[in-house]
Amino acid sequence: MSNAESSSVKSTAVQEPWWMRVLLIAVGVGFLLVLIGLPLSAVFVEALHKGIKPYWQSLLHPDALAAVRLTLIVAAIAVPFNVLFGLAASWAIAKFEFSGKQFLLTLIDLPFAVSPVISGLVYILLFGAHAALGRWLVDNDIQIVFAVPGLVLATIFITFPFVARELIPLMQEQGTEEEEAAILLGANGWQTFRRVTLPNIKWGLLYGVLLCNARAMGEFGAVSVVSGHIRGETNTLPLHVEILYNEYNFVAAFAVASLLTILALITLLLKSFMEMKFATGKKRH
Amino acid sequence: MRIPLLRQHSVLPGFGLAMGWTLFCLAVVVLIPLSGLFFKTATMTGEAFWQTISSPRVINAYKISFGIAFAAALINAFFGLIVAWILVRYTFPFKRIVDAAVDLPFALPTAVAGIALATLYAPQGWLGKPLAELGIKVAFTPLGILLALVFVGLPFVVRTVQPILEDLEKDVEEVAASLGASRRQIFCRVLLPQIFPALLTGFAMSFARALGEYGSVIFIAGNLPNVSEIIPLLITIKLEQYDYTGATALAVVMLLASFVLLLLINILQKWSSRQ
Amino acid sequence: MEILVQNINKRFKEFVALDDVSLPIKSGELIALLGPSGSGKTTLLRIIAGLEFADSGTIILNGKDANQQSVKERNVGFVFQHYALFRHMSVFENVAFGLRVRPKETRPSKAIIREKVMNLLQMVHLEMFHDRYPSQLSGGQRQRVALARALAVEPTVLLLDEPFGALDAKVRKELRHWMRKLHDDMNITSIFVTHDQEEAMEVSDRLVVMSNGRIEQVGTPADVYHTPANSFVYDFLGNYNEFAGVKDEDGVVHLTEVDVEKSASTTEKSGWLHRHPEIEKIMAKIAPSKTLDHAESLPAAEIVAPKQLVGQKVTLFARPHEMIVTKTPDANEYIIAKVMHINPAGPLVKIDLERLNGRPLQAEIPKNVLDDLNIKKFDTVFVRPKETKLFE
Numbered sequence: 042m043s044n045a046e047s048s049s050v051k052s053t054a055v056q057e058p059w060w061m062r063v064l065l066i067a068v069g070v071g072f073l074l075v076l077i078g079l080p081l082s083a084v085f086v087e088a089l090h091k092g093i094k095p096y097w098q099s100l101l102h103p104d105a106l107a108a109v110r111l112t113l114i115v116a117a118i119a120v121p122f123n124v125l126f127g128l129a130a131s132w133a134i135a136k137f138e139f140s141g142k143q144f145l146l147t148l149i150d151l152p153f154a155v156s157p158v159i160s161g162l163v164y165i166l167l168f169g170a171h172a173a174l175g176r177w178l179v180d181n182d183i184q185i186v187f188a189v190p191g192l193v194l195a196t197i198f199i200t201f202p203f204v205a206r207e208l209i210p211l212m213q214e215q216g217t218e219e220e221e222a223a224i225l226l227g228a229n230g231w232q233t234f235r236r237v238t239l240p241n242i243k244w245g246l247l248y249g250v251l252l253c254n255a256r257a258m259g260e261f262g263a264v265s266v267v268s269g270h271i272r273g274e275t276n277t278l279p280l281h282v283e284i285l286y287n288e289y290n291f292v293a294a295f296a297v298a299s300l301l302t303i304l305a306l307i308t309l310l311l312k313s314f315m316e317m318k319f320a321t322g323k324k325r326h
Numbered sequence: 327m328r329i330p331l332l333r334q335h336s337v338l339p340g341f342g343l344a345m346g347w348t349l350f351c352l353a354v355v356v357l358i359p360l361s362g363l364f365f366k367t368a369t370m371t372g373e374a375f376w377q378t379i380s381s382p383r384v385i386n387a388y389k390i391s392f393g394i395a396f397a398a399a400l401i402n403a404f405f406g407l408i409v410a411w412i413l414v415r416y417t418f419p420f421k422r423i424v425d426a427a428v429d430l431p432f433a434l435p436t437a438v439a440g441i442a443l444a445t446l447y448a449p450q451g452w453l454g455k456p457l458a459e460l461g462i463k464v465a466f467t468p469l470g471i472l473l474a475l476v477f478v479g480l481p482f483v484v485r486t487v488q489p490i491l492e493d494l495e496k497d498v499e500e501v502a503a504s505l506g507a508s509r510r511q512i513f514c515r516v517l518l519p520q521i522f523p524a525l526l527t528g529f530a531m532s533f534a535r536a537l538g539e540y541g542s543v544i545f546i547a548g549n550l551p552n553v554s555e556i557i558p559l560l561i562t563i564k565l566e567q568y569d570y571t572g573a574t575a576l577a578v579v580m581l582l583a584s585f586v587l588l589l590l591i592n593i594l595q596k597w598s599s600r601q
Numbered sequence: 602m603e604i605l606v607q608n609i610n611k612r613f614k615e616f617v618a619l620d621d622v623s624l625p626i627k628s629g630e631l632i633a634l635l636g637p638s639g640s641g642k643t644t645l646l647r648i649i650a651g652l653e654f655a656d657s658g659t660i661i662l663n664g665k666d667a668n669q670q671s672v673k674e675r676n677v678g679f680v681f682q683h684y685a686l687f688r689h690m691s692v693f694e695n696v697a698f699g700l701r702v703r704p705k706e707t708r709p710s711k712a713i714i715r716e717k718v719m720n721l722l723q724m725v726h727l728e729m730f731h732d733r734y735p736s737q738l739s740g741g742q743r744q745r746v747a748l749a750r751a752l753a754v755e756p757t758v759l760l761l762d763e764p765f766g767a768l769d770a771k772v773r774k775e776l777r778h779w780m781r782k783l784h785d786d787m788n789i790t791s792i793f794v795t796h797d798q799e800e801a802m803e804v805s806d807r808l809v810v811m812s813n814g815r816i817e818q819v820g821t822p823a824d825v826y827h828t829p830a831n832s833f834v835y836d837f838l839g840n841y842n843e844f845a846g847v848k849d850e851d852g853v854v855h856l857t858e859v860d861v862e863k864s865a866s867t868t869e870k871s872g873w874l875h876r877h878p879e880i881e882k883i884m885a886k887i888a889p890s891k892t893l894d895h896a897e898s899l900p901a902a903e904i905v906a907p908k909q910l911v912g913q914k915v916t917l918f919a920r921p922h923e924m925i926v927t928k929t930p931d932a933n934e935y936i937i938a939k940v941m942h943i944n945p946a947g948p949l950v951k952i953d954l955e956r957l958n959g960r961p962l963q964a965e966i967p968k969n970v971l972d973d974l975n976i977k978k979f980d981t982v983f984v985r986p987k988e989t990k991l992f993e
Contacts, residue, residue, distance in 0.1 A: 057509055062416055069412040070424060072405045075453075076477055077430050080442035083452065087445055126351040133344035137336055145348075147592065151356055154584040156538025158558040159577045162565065163359035166366050171570060198355055218685035220338050221652055224672050225679045226699030226754055230339030236702070240689040252432070259435030261541035266562060279437040279541070286441045286545065295445075298438040305433035312433075313426045337652050337672050 084302045088295035099285075099293035100300065107273040108281035108297070114189065115264075115277060116257040119196040123253050124246070127204025132238075134205075135212030136220065146209070152201045160198045161266025164191055187269030192277060195263040200253045207249030208242055215241055248315050255308040259301055363581065366574040378575040386552040387560045392583075394468060394556075395536035398475035399483075403529045406483025407521075413484070414491040428484045431477050436541025443474055444545040466548030471556065474542040479532030486528035490521050490598070523598030527591060534587040538580065602663045602757040602790050603628045604649065609658035611644055611814075618644040619655070620814040631784045632792045633805035637837070641814040642794045643682075646760050649792065650679050662758070675758075678751030682763040684743045686735040692746050693731040696721055699754035721749040724783075741772040748780075752787070759784075761793035765800065773797075777804050798838050802826065810834050832918070832992040841918045842962050844936075844989060849912040854991055856917060860937040860957055861930055861983070915993075919986035922949060924964035927983045928974055935983040938962050940976055952976075954984060 285294035564573035634642035725745035818830040938954035
């Protein structure tokens with residue numbers, strides 16, 4: 042950020058004429074206002090346009106509360122799982138040299154490239170009642186798809202690269218010297234990780250967790266495919282929004298949507314805050 | 327593509343454990359489920375597979391998905407470059423907020439974006455009404471799809487171009503100016519060649535994201551077969567009809583397209599980091 | 602601690618980092634590993650520390666095979682080139698780290714750790730900065746923290762990778778004297794890596810010159826400087842001039858790159874032979890008959906071709922300060938050169954010269970000699986090496 046600000050103070054030789062600057066800023070900001078600002082305000086206006094009471098009622102409806110609970114449960118499983126994966130993957134990839142590293146990175150990136158609908162579909166193919174594994178599961182009364190485990194799996198898939206992708210470049214940039222110094226001073230592996238590596242990556246880790254959590258709570262396509270849309274049971278918040286909207290219950294739909302929007306705004310706020318923290322940290326280093 | 331087993335000896339511990347857990351997670355979460363797609367496809371005859379992926383309705387869905395995703399990525403490349411440019415080069419009020427707002431499409435659940443856009447551009451909506459009076463219908467037409475895809479793809483262009491713009495060496499422009507180049511010449515001959523790889527990467531990422539997008543599109547698309555039906559929607563429709571093989575065949579086609587794009591993006595990123 | 606490096610080989614893919622390196626180091630020595638980048642000196646240091654593993658060969662620390670020892674058991678202190686300070690810890694915490702991570706049984710009490718760390722900080726003159734973070738310190742201060750941290754675990758060997766590499770010239774000079782003193786006080790074996798020959802000469806007991814993964818020479822600074830083992834070492838230790846020469850059948854070396862020489866047969870007449878056709882003109886201009894005896898009477902026939910010595914062609918070397926510069930020839934053989942540039946800054950005046958054949962020549966002479974000579978840019982002068990070196 043500070044970089045951007047300092048570079049905006051410049052000599053006139055390499056500056057556009059003032060009308061050009063104003064035009065570009067107007068076009069850019071106008072574009073963002075229409076594309077992002079308007080939908081954002083529409084959510085809150087629609088949610089509240091019949092007053093605060095129906096808004097609260099929609100939020101406190103048992104189905105809505107069930108959706109909140111389920112969303113929290115799914116995120117509470119998916120995020121820690123991806124943190125464990127991200128820490129292991131970044132340790133192995135950033136701190137060691139081995140062949141095939143680039144290929145491994147591409148594999149980790151795969152879920153980013155796959156349509157959310159396909160991410161849901163693969164679990165239906167694997168665990169659905171028509172598949173061998175699925176039949177065995179049904180016989181043993183274990184339900185995965187159209188139930189909570191399916192939602193969790195699809196969410197893990199969708200958010201799989203988030204933490205790892207945040208940590209790998211950070212740890213690569215930090216190199217291995219501090220860890221080597223710690224080992225030379227007699228620290229064991231766990232002490233080195235906990236006292237040297239972890240404090241160095243904590244902001245990056247938090248950043249990854251934040252993005253991972255936002256996506257986990259907001260994912261729609263993948264969970265929509267595996268959910269089965271059972272009200273009060275397998276509906277996460279985004280799915281609940283869809284059901285209410287399709288029932289033309291717009292106030293309730295936007296009320297629930299406003300919850301998710303607030304989550305998104307908080308995420309952005311924390312993200313900006315952390316980027317500032319990052320930037321100063323980088324400058325100090 | 328060698329298997330990641332050979333490694334240099336290191337004094338740091340935990341490689342085996344970390345690598346083992348990484349590969350285990352990767353296999354269980356990503357590789358085994360994805361390979362299921364190909365096993366399922368293998369149960370189809372070649373002819374049945376071909377018929378599924380080349381029926382007229384599907385062909386039209388390809389045209390819509392690829393065509394509109396491409397158009398959306400183009401729009402994003404243009405406006406994304408402007409947004410990145412003003413964020414890096416100029417100061418204006420509320421710049422911080424504008425900068426943060428660019429990430430909203432990342433953070434906002436797609437379903438929320440979908441219903442918000444659909445409501446805004448519905449015939450009775452804030453923007454839908456004046457546009458309807460001008461004879462432009464957005465919601466429930468391909469134009470609606472375009473709008474949703476522009477929304478979800480924007481951050482990709484801005485966030486790939488922005489750091490490159492920030493890192494550009496100021497003195498190169500100053501040298502160009504001192505050699506008598508006009509501002510326009512400097513932009514076209516000095517700046518654009520430097521940011522072009524990043525712009526192309528952002529374009530490709532935006533395109534890839536738009537191709538797979540589902541949540542924000544279905545509310546505003548109207549979902550008329552052959553007119554405003556995208557491939558991901560067609561996959562879910564086939565699933566709801568318990569046509570698992572049909573859904574899988576389409577998914578494989580989309581997956582291959584994604585692979586190609588991912589490969590392309592990787593190459594582009596290498597290119598742009600080399601510059 | 603005594604260190605024996607025996608037949609160490611190390612490759613990184615195709616690149617040979619160390620090629621059969623052996624080096625015995627006595628207890629209490631201060632050794633400098635000197636070489637250009639890529640010569641393998643840092644790799645050798647890291648192998649001794651246990652951070653890198655040799656493909657073959659052994660390291661013996663105090664009679665024990667270090668391959669059998671973990672990094673911890675080797676008990677080495679290591680100072681990284683860029684210090685590798687823990688950036689999220691204060692200076693105090695950095696130095697205390699090695700003591701705090703010890704298992705409970707051997708970990709000193711908090712009070713003892715505190716006392717020890719403060720003593721170390723006092724020794725490196727940083728006790729005032731104990732609660733600062735690395736980012737708040739200057740390069741020289743960080744370097745001293747890194748040293749204190751390495752010493753906190755009471756190592757028997759101290760290894761330093763380019764310890765002064767990232768510092769500016771003045772701080773470097775201060776710190777290297779201080780390091781020498783510290784080494785003497787601590788009774789420790791130290792090895793440091795450097796690419797700065799002056800630093801290596803000034804600080805070390807012995808220096809090890811390396812290139813391309815091999816040891817070129819080991820010896821005291823005086824040995825290495827005055828009797829370099831080969832042209833690489835000679836080259837690496839300073840600037841030099843090259844001369845063409847010939848080694849005859851008896852093994853006697855002659856300088857053949859000579860423009861003017863005193864003719865042996867006409868010594869009583871102080872006859873000079875001019876060996877280059879161009880020289881006639883030059884001699885007429887710069888060395889009038891008063892100074893160059895009989896020059897005006899030299900018959901054209903006495904202008905001869907270069908000495909036709911039979912033997913093996915060799916290259917002879919001489920340092921710039923070993924050059925003698927005169928305005929008139931007074932010895933047997935001379936090279937004629939033109940003054941291109943004079944740099945009088947410094948204890949010795951640096952003169953860039955150009956020989957008749959266009960090759961450059963460098964000379965360094967004391968200021969008063971220059972004043973006496975009274976030479977200016979583009980003057981033509983007579984130059985000869987006091988002595989030359991030949992490497993075979």
